[in-house]
Amino acid sequence: MRTLLAMMMGVxxxxxxxxxxxxxxxxxxxxxxxxxxxxxxxxxxxxIAENPAAAELAVNIGRVIAADLIGTGLFREIPHAAxxxxxxxxxxxxxYSDWKAINAQGLVSGAVSTGSNGxxxxxxxxxxxxSDAQLGDGLQFGGSANSWRRMAHKVADAVYSxxxxxxxxxxxxxxxxxETGPKNQRAKRLAVxxxxxxNVQFLTDASAIVLAPRFSPTGDRVLYTSxxxxxxxxxxxxxxxxxxxxxxxxxxxxxxxxxxxxDGSAVVLSQSQGGNTDIYRTDVDGGPMVRLTSAPSIxxxxxxxxxxxxxxxxxxxxGTQQLYVMDxxxxxxxxxxxxxxxxxxxxxxxxxxLIAFTKQANGRFHIGVMxxxxxxxxxxxxxxxxxxxxxxxxxxxxxxxxxxxxxxxxRALYSVDITGRNLxxxxxxxxxxxxxxxxxxx
Amino acid sequence: xxxxxxxxxxGHGAFILWALFGGFFISARDPLPVQAADVSLISSExxxxxxxxxxxxxxxxxxxxxxEPGAPDDAPDIVPATETAPEPPKPVVVETPxxxxxxxxxxxxxxxxxxxxxxxxxxxxxxEAQTSxxxxxxxxxxxxxxxxxxAPVAAAPPAxxxxxxxxxxxxxxxxxxxxxxxxxxxxxxxxxxxxxxVTEAETPSxxxxxxxxxxxxxxxxxxxxxxxxxxxENAVAEAVASTAPDPVTPTGPPLTGSEKEGFRVAVGRxxxxxxxxxxxxxxxxxxxxxxxxxxxVANSLKLIEATDGEARAVNAAYEAAxxxxxxxxxxxxxxxxxxxxxxxxxxxxxNPEGMRIK
Numbered sequence: 001m002r003t004l005l006a007m008m009m010g011v012x013x014x015x016x017x018x019x020x021x022x023x024x025x026x027x028x029x030x031x032x033x034x035x036x037x038x039x040x041x042x043x044x045x046x047x048i049a050e051n052p053a054a055a056e057l058a059v060n061i062g063r064v065i066a067a068d069l070i071g072t073g074l075f076r077e078i079p080h081a082a083x084x085x086x087x088x089x090x091x092x093x094x095x096y097s098d099w100k101a102i103n104a105q106g107l108v109s110g111a112v113s114t115g116s117n118g119x120x121x122x123x124x125x126x127x128x129x130x131s132d133a134q135l136g137d138g139l140q141f142g143g144s145a146n147s148w149r150r151m152a153h154k155v156a157d158a159v160y161s162x163x164x165x166x167x168x169x170x171x172x173x174x175x176x177x178x179e180t181g182p183k184n185q186r187a188k189r190l191a192v193x194x195x196x197x198x199n200v201q202f203l204t205d206a207s208a209i210v211l212a213p214r215f216s217p218t219g220d221r222v223l224y225t226s227x228x229x230x231x232x233x234x235x236x237x238x239x240x241x242x243x244x245x246x247x248x249x250x251x252x253x254x255x256x257x258x259x260x261x262x263d264g265s266a267v268v269l270s271q272s273q274g275g276n277t278d279i280y281r282t283d284v285d286g287g288p289m290v291r292l293t294s295a296p297s298i299x300x301x302x303x304x305x306x307x308x309x310x311x312x313x314x315x316x317x318x319g320t321q322q323l324y325v326m327d328x329x330x331x332x333x334x335x336x337x338x339x340x341x342x343x344x345x346x347x348x349x350x351x352x353x354l355i356a357f358t359k360q361a362n363g364r365f366h367i368g369v370m371x372x373x374x375x376x377x378x379x380x381x382x383x384x385x386x387x388x389x390x391x392x393x394x395x396x397x398x399x400x401x402x403x404x405x406x407x408x409x410x411r412a413l414y415s416v417d418i419t420g421r422n423l424x425x426x427x428x429x430x431x432x433x434x435x436x437x438x439x440x441x442x
Numbered sequence: 443x444x445x446x447x448x449x450x451x452x453g454h455g456a457f458i459l460w461a462l463f464g465g466f467f468i469s470a471r472d473p474l475p476v477q478a479a480d481v482s483l484i485s486s487e488x489x490x491x492x493x494x495x496x497x498x499x500x501x502x503x504x505x506x507x508x509x510e511p512g513a514p515d516d517a518p519d520i521v522p523a524t525e526t527a528p529e530p531p532k533p534v535v536v537e538t539p540x541x542x543x544x545x546x547x548x549x550x551x552x553x554x555x556x557x558x559x560x561x562x563x564x565x566x567x568x569x570e571a572q573t574s575x576x577x578x579x580x581x582x583x584x585x586x587x588x589x590x591x592x593a594p595v596a597a598a599p600p601a602x603x604x605x606x607x608x609x610x611x612x613x614x615x616x617x618x619x620x621x622x623x624x625x626x627x628x629x630x631x632x633x634x635x636x637x638x639x640v641t642e643a644e645t646p647s648x649x650x651x652x653x654x655x656x657x658x659x660x661x662x663x664x665x666x667x668x669x670x671x672x673x674x675e676n677a678v679a680e681a682v683a684s685t686a687p688d689p690v691t692p693t694g695p696p697l698t699g700s701e702k703e704g705f706r707v708a709v710g711r712x713x714x715x716x717x718x719x720x721x722x723x724x725x726x727x728x729x730x731x732x733x734x735x736x737x738x739v740a741n742s743l744k745l746i747e748a749t750d751g752e753a754r755a756v757n758a759a760y761e762a763a764x765x766x767x768x769x770x771x772x773x774x775x776x777x778x779x780x781x782x783x784x785x786x787x788x789x790x791x792x793n794p795e796g797m798r799i800k
Contacts, residue, residue: 027729027787027788027789028697028702028784028785028787028788028789029788029789029790029791030702030705030706030709030788030789030790030791031706031790031791031793032706032709032710032713032766032790032791032792032793033710033793033794033795033796033797034594034710034796034797035710035711035712035713035714035715035766035792035794035797036591036592036593036594036635036710036711036712036713036714036715037591037592037593037639037714037715037716037717037797038590038591038592038593038633038635038714039590040714074716100772105765105769128761128765130765130768130769130772131761131764131765131768161754163758163761164716164719164721164758165719165720165721165752165754165755165757165758165759165761166719166720166721166754166755166758366643368643378641378799379641379643379644380641380642380643381641381642381643382642382643383642396718396719416642417718418718418799419639419641419717419718419799420639420640420641420642420643420799421639421641423642
């Protein structure tokens, strides 16, 4: 009988124990599952000019940094007119209360000085206002006055990285096809620019049609397709010397849609021979063309995964244009796109987790992303014609070509965050298409 | 005798257990629903009158039959010219070589002219794709309008002369004829927000963003009498408030569900999540203490636990959580002082699973 009573009491205590423990001891435990998504208010006062000659540069550098950060869509700049106080010296203590009062959550302060030899020095600090603390150590960059924009981009990269915990993408370049003339008579030149559209430089003249430029992983070479001979041929161009040569020319073949491997030596491209187009792999310094696909359908637009182990490409082997993934040495390919419409121009994210693509469905074009197994497809844009995505070095932003409708429709470069927010036009003086983002500059 | 006692004890014990816990395992059965309908009795004459054909003339129905809209015939081909096999060129303008018969002698090919386009012919006559009716959402689910802020509760854009605040409140104008004169306060409204990220690919529906509801009558302003201050009590209270909280065992009644929910909402309002970042894949638990004025005790914030993630992502997630606690706790949280021992020490878990992009 006593055994039975003990068992009953034990059962009762066992059932009541969690409730009792929750009621009597331990900290209060709360789980937050819902927050907000909004730009972070940030203050970027003009950098302090430490000598009169640096006055203009100080203002310009501050504006470029602010433009970089705001352009991400993750930050919102607090207008200078709202400032209660402004830093008067780089070493002066920060009046956190003044910045809290205007709800600035981040503060970037810096200073610029010029030397007698034309060199400039840019230094900065980042502050977490509501924590009354500096984020990381202060940093200083030195360089020529001509490279002030690059130095501003580097500061913005550091600020972005410290606040978001991710690498930046501001100190990078974009190679693209600059277009002039009417829609049916366009002259095309390869050009390279800063990621924000500044400092445009032309790499080729308009004597031959050029298409689909692609940066090497080190950013010093560009693969592209040229019609210089009347046929599409893949060329490789040195960005520093503008010297170019054809890549691994073989008779009676057409080559196009090239892309570097992650090591910078391997190249995948499409080669058309006898009316059939397949994907081949070769070496940038020569070597045999290794055939990776063998099908009567059109296989094109190949691209490596960041680890170099797989290749994503488009093919119409199923009857419609779809995306496939195969081993980097060829073999059986796995179809990954199954949605309604046609898919093309796949590009693997530098993070390795997503594949960007162009999609046509219901008479509209989209830029979208999906997981590497084809799941979780999300369309980020929709317009008359969007195509040719390229990833920012940190895998956060996608740049692409958008063409407006009509005979006078122009092509322009746009960018969008992978969340689908912050769609922006990249400012270029001339029409542009086929962008390819470089890695971060060194 | 002993066996009988055991049987009796077991039987009684089982009955007591069933009486205590039987309710957990046996759900109460609701009575079967009975459907009822109101009927009325009519006479045969009334039924015959209702069955007579209508005198209205029959009009042939020749309304247009809706046809399923298709994609425009002149839609541009998805195949970007830059990534696909070159199209066989027209005989007149030799721009790209024929794939079927790859040219052997380049000199047979005309020089590329400036009017050559690398675009497929279809691109030269772009369609009116943006008027395609196919882009309408296939279901009736209303899609929220895009807004610069994504929050759990949608909010319409506030009027331009309204101050941004957490709650909506009408402007209070002092009424000189009233018994008590209220302080003038401007109208406030929450910042415009949507409940989810709306991309360009999602065409917003025509459904209203928010339902129009009558505004609540403003509360009658009440002048609160200033409390009579006792210098000694004030000094004691300040001394108590300034000291660090003592680690005491929680006593008294726990926080109610609504009090916890209010606390949760108060912090979540300031928790800014970047859904596309690596930090959005990290769940962090932050520990901190509150003083009796429900403000965060300085230097009490610490990272207790974090799910797997790179160190930079964990740090970014922790910083975002810390900013949320500090910002929204700057003026103190709305917590009952009599239950201070219950909320003196807190472990708050920030789980962004529902906010990260899928």
